[in-house]
Amino acid sequence: MKINFLGSGSWQGTPAPFGDDEISKNVSWDTKDFRFRTSLHIQTSAGKTILVEVTPDIRLQSWKYNLKKPDAILISHWHWDHLFGLLELDWYAEKNKLSVYGNNVTKQWCDKSMGHININFNQFDSFESFTIDNIIVTPIPVKHVHKTHGFIFENNETGKKFVYLSDFFDIPVKTLESILDAESVTVDATYLESEIDDDLTHMQKNQFVSFFDKIKGPELILTNLGSYQNITHSDFENKFPNQTIAFDGMTRVV
Ligand SMILES: [Zn+2]
Numbered sequence: 001m002k003i004n005f006l007g008s009g010s011w012q013g014t015p016a017p018f019g020d021d022e023i024s025k026n027v028s029w030d031t032k033d034f035r036f037r038t039s040l041h042i043q044t045s046a047g048k049t050i051l052v053e054v055t056p057d058i059r060l061q062s063w064k065y066n067l068k069k070p071d072a073i074l075i076s077h078w079h080w081d082h083l084f085g086l087l088e089l090d091w092y093a094e095k096n097k098l099s100v101y102g103n104n105v106t107k108q109w110c111d112k113s114m115g116h117i118n119i120n121f122n123q124f125d126s127f128e129s130f131t132i133d134n135i136i137v138t139p140i141p142v143k144h145v146h147k148t149h150g151f152i153f154e155n156n157e158t159g160k161k162f163v164y165l166s167d168f169f170d171i172p173v174k175t176l177e178s179i180l181d182a183e184s185v186t187v188d189a190t191y192l193e194s195e196i197d198d199d200l201t202h203m204q205k206n207q208f209v210s211f212f213d214k215i216k217g218p219e220l221i222l223t224n225l226g227s228y229q230n231i232t233h234s235d236f237e238n239k240f241p242n243q244t245i246a247f248d249g250m251t252r253v254v
Pocket of ligand 1: 077079144145167
């Protein structure tokens, strides 16, 4: 399977709306400092396509990357930056029913806020794997807000795994044990260089080193980066030479 990072930004996106930080003021389209909200596009070897998260940026993401129509849409949790791009797909969905996968709380939000959109909702729960084409998808619980999941994507032809953990401040032991043999693990780096006392739903700066120490082996891909940290992509790369700093358009083949 081929994985394309459609976005690598935090919930504000970069540039942030009316952003007065140096990156938002100076960033150019098509540089690594321009970041849509974090999301993935996965293409299976048989040509099926999976969207992971539908961000409010989906309209421009689908245009910029010339995306094929999604066969499945996976949502990690109910926060608007992961889910509310479904509203952008209202017109598209009239002729292309959306096959959405999410947990029970995400379903409640879809029913409440998007009942008018043409959705076929497939509800999943922790560690209950399902298959899309030749990919085994396993939802894995993480600690963020009530009912948040990451995903293990396993290519059942090669046995190789790619792990996506978007938003979290910690992960349960069983989740940790399930991802140690992956090729790559994406990591929520919202506050990689920040201490934000009033938002403890993401890891804080002082927690990253011990988290990195727990996951030896897989490539660690840091995503959810925001301009509020005022650190450029290249400066992040210099500060974290043992991890990979995600950027929009980055790809992996697993
Ligand atoms: Zn969230």
